[in-house]
Amino acid sequence: MVNSTPSPLQNLQQAGLRLTPQREAIYALLTETDSHPTAAEIYEILKPRFASLSLATVYNTLETLVNLGIINALGGAGDSQTHYDADTSPHVNLACLACNTIVDIPSTLVQEIHQEVSQNSGFKVLGARVLYYGLCPTCQAKETTPNR
Amino acid sequence: MVNSTPSPLQNLQQAGLRLTPQREAIYALLTETDSHPTAAEIYEILKPRFASLSLATVYNTLETLVNLGIINALGGAGDSQTHYDADTSPHVNLACLACNTIVDIPSTLVQEIHQEVSQNSGFKVLGARVLYYGLCPTCQAKETTPNR
DNA sequence: TTCTAAATTTAGAATTATTATAAATAAAAT
DNA sequence: ATTTTATTTATAATAATTCTAAATTTAGAA
Ligand SMILES: [Mn+2]
Ligand SMILES: [Mn+2]
Ligand SMILES: [Zn+2]
Ligand SMILES: [Zn+2]
Numbered sequence: 442m443v444n445s446t447p448s449p450l451q452n453l454q455q456a457g458l459r460l461t462p463q464r465e466a467i468y469a470l471l472t473e474t475d476s477h478p479t480a481a482e483i484y485e486i487l488k489p490r491f492a493s494l495s496l497a498t499v500y501n502t503l504e505t506l507v508n509l510g511i512i513n514a515l516g517g518a519g520d521s522q523t524h525y526d527a528d529t530s531p532h533v534n535l536a537c538l539a540c541n542t543i544v545d546i547p548s549t550l551v552q553e554i555h556q557e558v559s560q561n562s563g564f565k566v567l568g569a570r571v572l573y574y575g576l577c578p579t580c581q582a583k584e585t586t587p588n589r
Numbered sequence: 590m591v592n593s594t595p596s597p598l599q600n601l602q603q604a605g606l607r608l609t610p611q612r613e614a615i616y617a618l619l620t621e622t623d624s625h626p627t628a629a630e631i632y633e634i635l636k637p638r639f640a641s642l643s644l645a646t647v648y649n650t651l652e653t654l655v656n657l658g659i660i661n662a663l664g665g666a667g668d669s670q671t672h673y674d675a676d677t678s679p680h681v682n683l684a685c686l687a688c689n690t691i692v693d694i695p696s697t698l699v700q701e702i703h704q705e706v707s708q709n710s711g712f713k714v715l716g717a718r719v720l721y722y723g724l725c726p727t728c729q730a731k732e733t734t735p736n737r
Numbered sequence: 738t739t740c741t742a743a744a745t746t747t748a749g750a751a752t753t754a755t756t757a758t759a760a761a762t763a764a765a766a767t
Numbered sequence: 768a769t770t771t772t773a774t775t776t777a778t779a780a781t782a783a784t785t786c787t788a789a790a791t792t793t794a795g796a797a
Contacts, residue, residue: 459764459773480755495776500755516664516718521784522754533702535710546710554681554698558721562683562694567723570664573706575715607744607793628784643747648784669755670783 449511456509466491467502471512471527477534477543479522513568518543531555534572539580543572597659604657614639615650619660619675625682625691627670661716666691679703682720687728691720 450468453460466487471478478486484499503525506512515524519538526534526543531554533546551571559566598616601608614635619626626634632647651673654660663672667686674682674691679702681694699719707714 457773461763461774463775493776497756497777498775501775504756533706535706535712535714537712538715544710546706548702548705550698550702550705554696554702554719555721557696557698558681558683558694562692562721563726564683564685564721565724565729566683566721567686568721570718570720570722571702572718572720573703573710573712573714573716574718576713578711581713605744609745609792611746641747645748645785646746649746652785 449509452509452511453505458505463491463494463498464502464505467499468506468511468527471525475545477515477518477524477526479520479524481522483525510568513570515543515570515572518572519574529568531569532571534570536572536574537577537580538574539576539583542577544577546573597657600657600659601653606653611639611642611646612650612653615647616654616659616675619673623693625663625666625672625674627668627672629670631673658715661718663691663718663720666720667722677716679717680719682718684720684722685725685728686722687724687731690725692725694721 450460450465453464467483470483470486476482480496480499480503483503484494484496487494487499503512503514507514507525510529511527513526513529515526515534518524518536518541520541524543528545531551533548533551534543535546536543551569554571555566555569558564558569596616598608598613601612615631618631618634624630628644628647628651631651632642632644635642635647651660651662655662655673658677659675661674661677663674663682666672666684666689668689672691676693679699681696681699682691683694684691699717702719703714703717706712
């Protein structure tokens with residue numbers, strides 16, 4: 442046995458890019474959370490541990506990782522900020538338009554769709570953004586009691 | 590027989606809103622095209638026929654229609670503009686990141702996912718954004734011949 | 738037909754997420 | 768060491784969208 446867990450970040454070096462502390466920290470944060478954070482949120486979380494971090498670096502890194510297919514950009518979720526997801530396996534993301542959180546929903550059907558689309562479209566499919574939106578249980582309760 | 594095709598725009602008046610010429614034209618344009626246009630594109634198309642039209646009205650109307658569930662906001666497609674879709678039935682949208690066009694893909698699986706998500710999540714599902722992205726056949730050809 | 742109040746449109750200003758720029762730093766190659 | 772290349776950083780610029788307030792339209796009452 443050589444190495445049991447080859448990190449997707451290895452792809453960086455294969456592409457002639459460097460595995461810097463900033464890139465490592467940003468990717469590690471993304472894999473360790475299930476909150477689908479935005480660039481600004483990542484920046485705020487990492488700033489204490491990483492005094493000199495720049496927001497531009499966060500954006501640069503996220504774009505790099507997306508282009509390498511290591512992470513997915515999910516787009517906005519009621520807010521107007523792009524949310525990122527280190528889980529690139531086919532799954533359903535479910536966003537609450539009221540509190541702007543995104544959770545994952547297990548679904549066996551998504552993988553079938555992925556194949557269906559790849560085969561019947563003529564497109565070269567690079568990624569998927571399966572995002573349902575609505576109101577989470579907590580925010581539903583607040584909605585049903587509108588004002589007061 | 591009273592009326593065979595009740596337009597979704599009837600919902601406007603039921604919600605106490607007015608069915609203005611601008612709203613009617615914007616919705617008609619969306620239903621008659623399959624191009625999933627942006628607010629700016631809708632504005633440019635309607636400006637000749639509608640001299641006094643304002644871009645703010647296009648944004649206002651699109652937001653109104655989205656909130657009523659009459660149309661869907663698909664989000665960006667490689668560009669950074671929100672694309673809109675008058676087809677609210679469950680279907681797969683497929684975006685080309687190179688030319689920023691979006692086409693529809695028929696899929697029976699999407700409807701099942703919609704139910705699956707609604708039942709197992711506890712969310713009140715208001716809409717779906719099923720968007721795959723990649724390269725369309727035309728842009729694939731251009732990619733394989735990178736420079737020159 | 739006026740009159741009045743609410744809804745809507747409009748032009749333009751403001752906001753803000755993201756991208757671009759250019760200098761400083763760090764790492765790799767020679 | 769020196770040179771080159773990649774990267775980070777601070778900051779400015781961009782541009783999609785939203786906000787604001789005045790003008791216009793509409794529906795209904797008088
Ligand atoms: Mn996810
Ligand atoms: Mn569509
Ligand atoms: Zn919520
Ligand atoms: Zn294309």
